[in-house]
Amino acid sequence: MLFTIVAGLIGLGIVIFVHETGHFLAAKAMGIEVEAFSLGWGNPLVRFSFRGTEYRISSLPIGGYCKLKGEQNLQPGESPDSARITTEEGSLFSVAPWRRIITFLAGPVSNLLFSVLILSLIWGIGYSIQTFGNRIILVSEYGSVASGDSRYPADIAGLETGDRILSIDGEKVSYYRDIQELISIRADKTTDLSVERNGEVLNLxxxxxxxxxxxxxxxxxxxxxxxxxxxxxxxxxxSAAGIRPGDRIVAVQGHPVSNHLDFLQALQGHPLRFGLTVERNGERLELRMVPDYDENGNPLLGISYKSITSKQQASSVIDAFSRGIGESFSILGLSIRSFALLFKGIDLQQAVSGPIRITYMVGQVASSGFSDGIMTGLISLFRFLSFLSIALFVMNLLPIPALDGGLIVITLFEMIRRKRISPKVFNRYQVFGFIFIMTLLVFTTFNDIFYFFTNH
Structure with a gap:
């Protein structure tokens, strides 16, 4: 658990630090003085000045911050009754509006470029995924063990257990992972399937x-x-029953077993002991097992089934960057659509994560990956961070006061009016933004706590 928490904090900190670095570099380029740039938060442990900026390494190595000269005007309550926002040479509000826009925009754009770079490197290095074939089972036929409803889209469309899905909207399907990825982004959209059944190809x-x-x-x-x-x-x-790797389970309690759900279906009566038939080296053996069950009644048998290892790697440097860019923008599109889904009746407790759950998820991905090796762990961690980085890109560009997107909107408003906004209006705008963000933070934090109490 400790490793999960530490890895999560460091991972989340990397994404935040990339964001702040974008603001830092853009501010320097736009002629805005950066008073302090810190790796981490809290009291500075190390500090030194160079070309007008104090660089710090702070006590909490999580993320960082970039303090711009004059940015105190962005905080609610800063001289709301004054006639104009004060400006000094080299301060944020002393430069042209378009320079401020570039500075505000640079943070989110850095997150997007970080994702492109990381995903391109991962495609160049190559990675392996564990998955299964493109043959399917209808969960409605195994409702008691697969959380099935009586009728799913698969039933309505005429799919059958044992079918192989060959393509989805013309995109080739080789593995079950392909099915998951292509279907997940097509909610409520009519989709064409190419299916193989008993040697025939059907279009559904x-x-x-x-x-x-x-x-x-x-x-x-x-x-x-x-x-x-x-x-x-x-x-x-x-293990106690004598099952070995390579064994094929062909029957349980006298019921034929063709797949893993057949096995689970045969155990729905929660037997304290049961017989099973396995095939080993061409011979059939009769074994007996005493299962364990978890608090929800799910059998704990201690076996895992044979999966398919698929190696994913780009064919060249150009191909790696092409795939990295393509995947990044695919995730970007999915992230934008996800915001629209918030208003379509989704379960906010399950679908919306706050800082606590995000940190835990980052750490969980890291610890799970590192259990399979250092390289696998690093790839899993940074792949997840690239997804998180794009989510941060989208979130920060929302036109909400106090976020980069809100600051860009108000700066564009200034450019159109050719007149700087009054401190009183700007202050109210920022106060609204901070209240909104704090409300969202409180909601997601309590949501995370409730999630962990109900799911762990």
Missing amino acids: SITPMLNPQTGGGIIGVSPWIEAVVEEVSPGSPA
Whole structure:
């Protein structure tokens, strides 16, 4: 848990530091003096001055900040009754409005460029994913073990258990991961499927439904996972029963098993002991298992099934950058659509994360990845940070007072009027923004706490 928290704080800090670095570099280029630039927050441990800026390494190595000369005018309550916003040479409000816009814009743009760079590097290095094939199971047929409803889009469209999805809206599908990614961005959109069934190729139309917990699209299918054991946990019920890696489970309690859900379906009565048939080296063996169950009644057997390892890597440097740019803008589009989904009845407790849950998620991704090796951990961590960085890009450009987007809007307003906004109006604008942000922060923080109490 400690590693998860520390890794999460450091990861989130990297994204924030990239953002502040963008503001720092743009301010320097636009002729705005930077009074202080810090790596981390809190009391400075190390400080030195160079060319008018005090550089600091602070006690809390989380993110950082960039203090611009004259930025105190951005804070609510700063001389709201004065006739004009005071300006000094080299201060934020002494430069032309377009220079301020570039400075405000540079933070979010740095986050977007960070994502492009990281994803391009990952594509260049290459990475592996664990997934399953493109063969599917209808979860409605296994409602008791797959949280299935009676009718899903897959049932309405005419899909059947055992079908292989070959393409979605013309995009090739090789793995179940492809199905998840392509369907998740098509909620409530009519989608064309190419499906293989019994050697024939069928063309079907489907409209994925919105999952209120995630905000993504779902059609009600699960991957067809062959009941072939890949790993057995030491000391687990499966180990005690004599199951070995490579065994194929062919029957449980006398019920034939074709896939992993058949196995789970056979255990819905929560038997204290059951018999199973496995195939090993061409022979069938009869075994008996005493399972464990969690607090929700789910069987804890200590086995994992054989998956497919897919290697993803760009063919050249140009291809790596092309893929990095393409994926970044694909995530950007998804992030923008996600904001619209907030008004479509999604479960805000599940779908909206605050700083606590985001930190935990970053750390969880890191710790899970590092358990498979240093390189896997680094790739998993920075891939997630690239997604988070794009979310920060979108969030900061919203036209909300006190955010970069709100400051850009009010500066554009000044340019159109050719007259600087009065301190009183500017102060009210900023006060509204800070109240909104603090309200959102309180809501998401309590939402995170409630989420952890109900899910952990």
